[in-house]
Amino acid sequence: MKSNPNNYFEPNVxxxxxxxxxxxxxxHINENVFIQGxxxxxxxxxxxxxxxxxxxxxxxxxxxxxxxxxxxxxxNPMIEDDVWLGRNVVVLPGVKIGTGSIIATGAxxxxxxxxxxxxxxxxxxxxxxRK
Numbered sequence: 001m002k003s004n005p006n007n008y009f010e011p012n013v014x015x016x017x018x019x020x021x022x023x024x025x026x027x028h029i030n031e032n033v034f035i036q037g038x039x040x041x042x043x044x045x046x047x048x049x050x051x052x053x054x055x056x057x058x059x060x061x062x063x064x065x066x067x068x069x070x071x072x073x074x075x076n077p078m079i080e081d082d083v084w085l086g087r088n089v090v091v092l093p094g095v096k097i098g099t100g101s102i103i104a105t106g107a108x109x110x111x112x113x114x115x116x117x118x119x120x121x122x123x124x125x126x127x128x129x130r131k
Contacts, residue, residue, distance in 0.1 A: 006025045006026045007023060007025065007026065007027045007028070007029070008027070008028045008029070009029050010029065010030045010031035010033075010048070011031050012031050012032050013029050013030075013031070013032075013033045013035070014033070014034045014035065015035050016035060016036040016037050016054070017037065020036070020037030020038070020054055020074060020076055021035055021037055021038055021040075022038070022039045022040065023040045023044075024040060024041045024042035024043075024044065024081070025042050025043075026042055026043045027040060027042070027043065027044045027045070027046070028044075028045050028046070029046045030046060030047050030048040030049075030050075031048050031049075032048050032049045033046050033048065033049070033050045033051075033052075034050070034051040034052065034053075035052045036051075036052060036053045036054045036055060037052075037053075037054030037055070037074060037076045037077075038052045038054065038076050038077045038078070038079060038091070039076055039077075039078045039079070040079045041078075041079060041080045041081035041082075041083070041099070042081045042082070043081055043082045044079055044081070044082070044083050044084075044085075045083070045084045045085065046085045046089075047084075047085060047086050047087040047088075047089070047105070048087050048088075049087055049088045050085050050087070050088065050089045050090070050091070051089075051090045051091070052077055052079070052091045053077070053090070053091065053092055053093050054073065054074055054075050054076045054077065054093050054094075055071050055072060055073040055074065055075065055093060056071065056072050056075075056092070056093050057069065057070075057071055057072075058070050058071060058072060072093070075093035075094040076093070076094070077091045077092070077093060077094060077095045077096065077097070077109075078095075078096045078097070079091070079097045080096070080097060080098055080099040080100075080101075080115070081099050081100075082099055082100045083097050083098075083099070083100070083101050083102070083103070084101075084102045084103070085097075085103045086102070086103055086104050086105035086106070086107070087105045087106070088105060088106045089103045089104075089105070089106070089107050089108075089109065090107075090108045090109065091103075091109045092108070092109060092110050095109050095110070095111065095112060095113070096112045096113070097109065097112075097113045098112075098113050098114050098115030098116070098117065099115040099116070100115055100116040100130055100131070101113050101114075101115060101116060101117045101118070101119065101130075102117075102118045102119070102130070103119050103120070103124060104118065104119065104120030104121075104124075104127065105120075106120075106122070107119055107120050107121055107122065107123075107124040108121075108122045108123050108124060109123075109124045110123040110124065111123070111124075114126075114129075115131075116129055116130040116131040117129060117130070118130060
């Protein structure tokens with residue numbers, strides 16, 4: 001894992017494979033955050049109980065149990081600079097969250113987020129633009 005000494009981590013932060021995680025500078029990651037894999041920019045705030053995922057189970061075949069279909073792995077999300085993830089946010093594999101965005105509490109981010117967007121809901125939808 002690449003990280004910067006100006007970062008602040010609360011207790012019980014889970015970091016998956018260190019090879020899959022990059023964290024910029026001046027980031028604050030709160031307690032009980034699960035980071036399976038991600039590229040995280042500078043000045044990012046991650047509230048408690050967030051999950052940032054980089055793998056998912058395959059599920060396209062209906063004649064084969066999902067547990068036997070394998071996984072898609074190492075599809076790291078990208079969280080750009082100056083992003084705030086509210087409490088209990090889930091970021092799905094491969095998603096890009098643009099600079100200056102805010103993701104509201106409890107949102108599930110399933111698609112890319114444009115810079116300076118405020119997103120909320122399940123799945124996350126645009127609430128407003130900051131700029």
